[in-house]
Amino acid sequence: MDLRTTDFxxxxxxxxxxxxxxxxDARWKELQREAHPDRxxxxxxxxxxxxxxxxxxxxxxxxxxxxxxxxxxxxxxLRGAPIEKHSNTAMPGEFLMEQxxxxxxxxxxxxxxxxxxxxxxxxxxRREMLQRIGELLDGENDARAAAQQVRALxxxxxxxxxxxxxxxxxxx
Amino acid sequence: MSLLQISEPGTSPDPxxxxxxxxxxxxxxxxxxxxxxxxxxxxxPDGAGRVLLPSVVRYLGEGRRQIGWDAALAQAEDPxxxxxxxxxxxxxxxxxxxxxxxxxxxxxxxxxxxxLQTREGAKSxxxxxxxxxxxxxxxxxxxxxxxxxxxxxxxPAYFDEAQRQATKDAAQLAGLHVLRLINEPTAAxxxxxxxxxxxxxxxxxxxGGGTFDISVLRLSRGVFEVVSTGxxxxxxxxxxxxxxxxxxxxxxxxxxxxxxDKAAIKMLARQVKERLSDEDALDVPLSLGGxxxxxxxxxxDFEAVTQELTAxxxxxxxxxxxxxxxxxxEVQGVVMVGxxxxxxxxxxxxxxxxxxxxxxxxxxxxxxxxxxAVQANQLAxxxxxxxxxxxxxxxxxxxxxxxxxxxxxxxxxxETIPTAKAQDFTTFKDGQTAMAIHVVQGxxxxxxxxxxxxxxxxxxxxxxxxxxxxxxxTFTVDADGLLNVSAREQASGVEARIEVKPSYxxxxxxxxxxxxxxxxxxxxxxxxxxxxxxxxxxxxMLLATQSAIDADGQLLQAQERQAIEQLMAxxxxxxxxxxxxxxxxxxxxxxARGTEAFAAQRMNEGIRKALAGRKLESL
Numbered sequence: 001m002d003l004r005t006t007d008f009x010x011x012x013x014x015x016x017x018x019x020x021x022x023x024x025d026a027r028w029k030e031l032q033r034e035a036h037p038d039r040x041x042x043x044x045x046x047x048x049x050x051x052x053x054x055x056x057x058x059x060x061x062x063x064x065x066x067x068x069x070x071x072x073x074x075x076x077x078l079r080g081a082p083i084e085k086h087s088n089t090a091m092p093g094e095f096l097m098e099q100x101x102x103x104x105x106x107x108x109x110x111x112x113x114x115x116x117x118x119x120x121x122x123x124x125x126r127r128e129m130l131q132r133i134g135e136l137l138d139g140e141n142d143a144r145a146a147a148q149q150v151r152a153l154x155x156x157x158x159x160x161x162x163x164x165x166x167x168x169x170x171x172x
Numbered sequence: 173m174s175l176l177q178i179s180e181p182g183t184s185p186d187p188x189x190x191x192x193x194x195x196x197x198x199x200x201x202x203x204x205x206x207x208x209x210x211x212x213x214x215x216x217p218d219g220a221g222r223v224l225l226p227s228v229v230r231y232l233g234e235g236r237r238q239i240g241w242d243a244a245l246a247q248a249e250d251p252x253x254x255x256x257x258x259x260x261x262x263x264x265x266x267x268x269x270x271x272x273x274x275x276x277x278x279x280x281x282x283x284x285x286x287x288l289q290t291r292e293g294a295k296s297x298x299x300x301x302x303x304x305x306x307x308x309x310x311x312x313x314x315x316x317x318x319x320x321x322x323x324x325x326x327x328p329a330y331f332d333e334a335q336r337q338a339t340k341d342a343a344q345l346a347g348l349h350v351l352r353l354i355n356e357p358t359a360a361x362x363x364x365x366x367x368x369x370x371x372x373x374x375x376x377x378x379x380g381g382g383t384f385d386i387s388v389l390r391l392s393r394g395v396f397e398v399v400s401t402g403x404x405x406x407x408x409x410x411x412x413x414x415x416x417x418x419x420x421x422x423x424x425x426x427x428x429x430x431x432x433d434k435a436a437i438k439m440l441a442r443q444v445k446e447r448l449s450d451e452d453a454l455d456v457p458l459s460l461g462g463x464x465x466x467x468x469x470x471x472x473d474f475e476a477v478t479q480e481l482t483a484x485x486x487x488x489x490x491x492x493x494x495x496x497x498x499x500x501x502e503v504q505g506v507v508m509v510g511x512x513x514x515x516x517x518x519x520x521x522x523x524x525x526x527x528x529x530x531x532x533x534x535x536x537x538x539x540x541x542x543x544x545a546v547q548a549n550q551l552a553x554x555x556x557x558x559x560x561x562x563x564x565x566x567x568x569x570x571x572x573x574x575x576x577x578x579x580x581x582x583x584x585x586x587e588t589i590p591t592a593k594a595q596d597f598t599t600f601k602d603g604q605t606a607m608a609i610h611v612v613q614g615x616x617x618x619x620x621x622x623x624x625x626x627x628x629x630x631x632x633x634x635x636x637x638x639x640x641x642x643x644x645x646t647f648t649v650d651a652d653g654l655l656n657v658s659a660r661e662q663a664s665g666v667e668a669r670i671e672v673k674p675s676y677x678x679x680x681x682x683x684x685x686x687x688x689x690x691x692x693x694x695x696x697x698x699x700x701x702x703x704x705x706x707x708x709x710x711x712x713m714l715l716a717t718q719s720a721i722d723a724d725g726q727l728l729q730a731q732e733r734q735a736i737e738q739l740m741a742x743x744x745x746x747x748x749x750x751x752x753x754x755x756x757x758x759x760x761x762x763x764a765r766g767t768e769a770f771a772a773q774r775m776n777e778g779i780r781k782a783l784a785g786r787k788l789e790s791l
Contacts, residue, residue, distance in 0.1 A: 002776070029563075031779060031782050033395075033561050034775075034778035035775060038550070039778075041551035041552070042553035043717075043719075043771070044716045044763075044771075047720075047767075047775075050768075050772055055590050
């Protein structure tokens with residue numbers, strides 16, 4: 001066990017997309033119980049430094065594992081199909097059309113109800129896409145196709161965040 | 173001098189290893205110190221039986237000070253030399269301090285942090301806070317007739333980097349070994365959670381004298397996981413006082429212009445506020461600038477003039493729930509902390525917002541110090557079977573300035589600490605060999621709207637075409653919530669790093685100077701103090717190493733064990749025989765280096781055990 005093991009190994013979880021969130025949370029807390037700097041507060045600076053490194057590493061893995069999108073991104077990378085979100089932004093035309101529709105709807109929405117309805121649509125789409133990503137990664141073992149879906153889902157997530165922001169502004 | 177530690181019989185499995193550790197709540201209005209005795213956390217009283225220490229320091233001249241109750245009484249009499257609510261100035265520049273025309277102090281603009289002019293010269297808020305901390309330290313040392321092993325000091329969850337660092341500096345100045353800075357709402361949750369055996373989601377609404385925090389926590393089997401936090405580090409009971417004072421002045425047509433009148437109206441408003449917690453109305457006599465007046469104040473008047481302040485706290489609560497992606501109905505309990513939550517209008521507003529009565533069964537003044545004491549006891553190693561684990565978050569995002577004065581956020585708010593994040597940047601011009609890195613904190617997109625934390629430069633980048641260099645900037649936030657930044661050019665390996673401190677905090681030289689000025693004058697005293705500190709360090713290190721060997725000695729080869737034992741013996745001998753702090757420090761360092769590999773092994777073993785635990789469970 002060292003700081004370079006994969007997130008899955010570190011958390012003692014199978015290297016696949018499908019995971020149970022409560023299990024990830026429980027593993028996180030068990031590991032932090034062993035490695036958190038608080039456990040070593042009375043043990044000198046060398047132990048403190050090491051504990052900091054481990055604790056940081058465990059938190060990093062937790063952030064990646066608990067979020068399905070980041071978990072998918074990480075799996076694609078481990079399987080040789082990195083996402084390259086900054087350089088690779090090519091999307092199927094159909095998907096782009098849908099995005100344009102959504103953006104238009106967001107621009108026109110001016111009540112909480114309209115925004116909620118839009119948010120609902122995004123949630124449904126998001127669930128579908130995550131399910132497809134799961135099939136591609138765990139069933140068909142097609143990391144390249146999964147990576148394409150992950151890139152698309154990143155757009156959807158960003159759009160979801162924009163809706164949240166609008167809702168927050170309305171709520172103030 | 174050898175270190176004698178006296179422990180209470182029967183409270184620890186190994187009485188010789190019991191260490192005196194305290195929790196300190198360094199509050200805007202009051203401060204407290206608490207410790208775990210006989211297995212229970214309790215606040216330590218002063219000689220007169222009072223646990224609260226007013227956070228007021230009066231400079232009397234010739235190095236003499238009044239701290240606490242006497243100083244609090246002198247506020248109107250000697251306003252410019254009697255500093256109250258100094259917490260509001262910690263880590264703040266002059267421009268950050270709102271309403272300073274209504275305060276009786278003489279502020280001085282100093283780089284990084286404001287200073288206060290007193291009859292003993294300019295005082296930094298760090299120095300003033302250190303006086304309060306030192307008073308509490310002495311109280312604890314008198315109580316236990318022992319040197320303190322260390323302290324956990326609480327800070328508002330919404331304190332930024334500058335305010336946290338200033339607090340840590342003050343503790344250092346007061347001669348305290350800081351085991352950890354922890355957030356006030358988290359400390360309160362510990363005191364509540366452990367008392368009530370609670371599980372699930374809780375909100376801690378903490379309205380103190382000068383700060384407001386809201387934290388949402390998930391409690392499960394001794395783990396206190398902060399899900400989100402928010403607040404306002406310049407909103408508290410003081411603001412309710414001020415709103416009431418303004419109303420009183422407006423009603424009577426009187427004015428508070430002299431420093432004495434400013435202090436007097438401030439104190440009067442506070443008394444009226446406190447009485448309105450129990451009474452519906454009262455008649456207030458005023459006497460300012462040679463004029464007198466009488467005015468009737470009702471609880472409804474007070475509520476009306478402070479409504480906007482209460483609304484601001486609820487806006488922060490809403491934001492924290494949004495950040496946690498929670499509905500208010502999902503919160504199982506709301507804990508009220510801080511003296512300002514005694515105001516009936518605040519309790520009512522919180523109850524209405526959450527649709528449930530908040531928990532008020534622990535004293536809102538004491539609860540933070542009590543929780544800090546529990547954590548201090550565990551961090552000192554007095555409770556090795558302790559189940560307590562705090563997983564706290566960073567309250568404000570951290571980032572760096574990019575082209576056009578924009579902020580690129582690197583660590584996002586509400587991320588669990590400790591954490592480290594890296595991001596790559598590149599050069600803007602051909603042949604650029606240096607890069608200025610400006611570290612900022614805040615949620616806004618423009619650098620100008622965020623707090624500037626530090627600037628440093630990475631030099632010696634090999635000349636390349638614009639955009640070819642790869643500069644990786646790494647932010648590390650430790651378990652105290654304090655930041656370290658490093659930058660490294662990937663191809664050449666050129667590196668620069670900074671402990672985010674110099675641009676606003678105190679340099680180590682400044683701390684050394686303040687130590688000289690405020691506590692000792694003679695050089696001999698300085699040396700004695702340094703030697704004592706080095707010996708305390710040595711003792712701490714020896715105890716830690718011994719308990720590591722006792723627990724996991726089987727991980728060591730005979731030869732490795734012998735080497736460590738030799739280093740320990742040598743440190744013990746040096747600490748006893750040498751009168752040079754430097755020699756003792758060097759021996760401590762040698763032992764630290766010599767045990768590094770052992771520490772790594774123990775850590776691996778721990779992680780392995782945690783994994784093995786799960787595999788057994790799933791069988």
